[in-house]
Amino acid sequence: MSVDYADLSLVDDLGGADRRGDHDNLAVVHAAYRAFHDRDLAALLATMDPGIEWVHPDGLAPYGLGGTKLGHAGVREFLAKVPTVLGGMRLEPQEFVRSGDRVVVFGVRAVTSLSGRTETLSFVHSWTFRDGRAVRMEDIFDTVVFARLIDG
Secondary structure (H helix, E strand, C coil), X not given: CCCCHHHCCCCCCCCCECCCCCECHHHHHHHHHHHHHHCCHHHHHHCEEEEEEEEECHHHHHHCCCEEEEHHHHHXXXXXXXXXXXXXXXXXXXXXXXXXXXXXXXXXXXXXCCCCCEEEEEEEEEEEEECCEEEEEEEECCHHHHHHHHHC
């Protein structure tokens, strides 16, 4: 099952609580993917704590995409680096699993090289929340094919 971004709405009050008194972390994750899809950096950052840990596999460090980036500035730095090594990327979250302060997302991403070749790769995103904002997002995926796309 793929997510129809037309059916997702941005969270109006990221600090709002659901009827159990817990923050609706799942709605925040949906808002983050919607913002990413729309290329709306301000809306994406609004889903995140200012001190977020933005974590990607160390295998992508040679391309400036690996390791942990800190805070909104780190997320901006990461996102600014992506188009210098890739022609494009489209995320398709397919399954969302919510448990306490964590939302785990299983999906696929279409990654396009600078030369125009596209591969579809599976991913797992592990989001951790505090007070209705993401404090950590870890992107888990096979870096071998990803690196081959970057290398051309």
